[in-house]
Amino acid sequence: MEAYRRTVLYIEDDAVNMTLMRHIFRKYLPAVLLLEAETAELGLRIAMREPLDLILLDIGLPGLDGYAAMNVLRSKEETRHIPVLGVSAFAQNADMERARVSGFAGYITKPFQVRLLAEAVESLLAGRAHVFIEDKIR
Ligand SMILES: [Mg+2]
Incomplete structure (x- = not known):
């Protein structure tokens, strides 16, 4: 039994992306438990x-x-301290800026390099405040 x-x-509606993340955590972040929610509403209940x-x-x-989910997370005593990493295909500068001003601790654009995602997660878990990565795989 692993401790x-x-x-x-991870709140993500796309099953392929969810499966990818599951594999990333298993391989690169084996000591981290990954919980999954396919809607914001379910994710907020878990949080x-x-x-x-x-x-x-x-x-x-x-x-x-x-x-909208971020607004709810920031409005609740129980969840406002939890850092949030945006993971999205919305990859314009304006999207990154909106995430910044909305209180995201970080943002990584899809598709992302697996190692960069794992590093961003490790950084935020280690208490680094901000990780914004525009990572279009070419
Ligand atoms: Mg989606």
Whole structure:
């Protein structure tokens, strides 16, 4: 039985992206427990009851989108301290800026290099304040 040291929640509606993240955590972040939610609404419920060290948040989601979810997270005593890394295909400068002013601790654009994603997660888990990476694989 593995003892997980940290817990991360990934809110993502795309099953392929979710599967990829599961593999990344298994390979590069084996001591981190990955919780999964396919909607913001479910993710917010998990965030209210589980002690989380980090949330990975897709922006384009059915129902509440990532920014609406961020507003809820920031408005609640139980969740406002949790750093949030945006993970999104929205990759314009304006998207990065919007994430910054919305209180995201970081933002990484899809598609991303697996190692960069893993490093961004490790950085934020280690307490680094901001990690903004525009990472279009060419
Ligand atoms: Mg999506």
